[in-house]
Amino acid sequence: MLTYVYNAFLRTYFRLPVVYDADSGFRMINKNVRDVLVHTSLLFNDLVASEMIVRLIFQGFSYCETEIGYRARKGVSRGLPPKKILGVIYRTLRIVPILKRQLQASTIEASQRTQ
Numbered sequence: 001m002l003t004y005v006y007n008a009f010l011r012t013y014f015r016l017p018v019v020y021d022a023d024s025g026f027r028m029i030n031k032n033v034r035d036v037l038v039h040t041s042l043l044f045n046d047l048v049a050s051e052m053i054v055r056l057i058f059q060g061f062s063y064c065e066t067e068i069g070y071r072a073r074k075g076v077s078r079g080l081p082p083k084k085i086l087g088v089i090y091r092t093l094r095i096v097p098i099l100k101r102q103l104q105a106s107t108i109e110a111s112q113r114t115q
Contacts, residue, residue, distance in 0.1 A: 003021065007020050007021060010022055010054065013096060014054055014057075014100065014103075016054065016057055018063065018064065019053060019057075019063075022053045023049045026068070027049065030061075036056070037052055037056075040052075040055060043095050043099055044092065044095060044099075051099060054103070055099075055103065058103045058107060
């Protein structure tokens with residue numbers, strides 16, 4: 001449920017067309033994309049993959065997702081411990097507006113260079 005709400009938030013807040021699992025632990029990244037990411041200072045400490053996806057989409061890279069069939073893991077979950085979830089949500093909600101301002105500024109700057 002948290003994943004669904006989080007991804008819906010990202011799609012709405014950043015006006016992203018196709019982001020349904022932004023913080024998935026599995027990625028296939030093109031070498032050119034990797035080279036851009038290596039030189040990018042990220043703001044998120046908790047949900048790094050989400051920030052990478054949002055930044056790459058704003059920079060014009062193509063992005064797609066393939067549905068992955070999930071099933072319940074036997075034993076203890078290796079995901080985020082429940083005690084930390086509220087802290088991650090709080091930090092993310094504080095950082096997201098900063099990220100949006102950075103992306104808007106870089107988009108404006110890029111459009112001015114092309115004029």
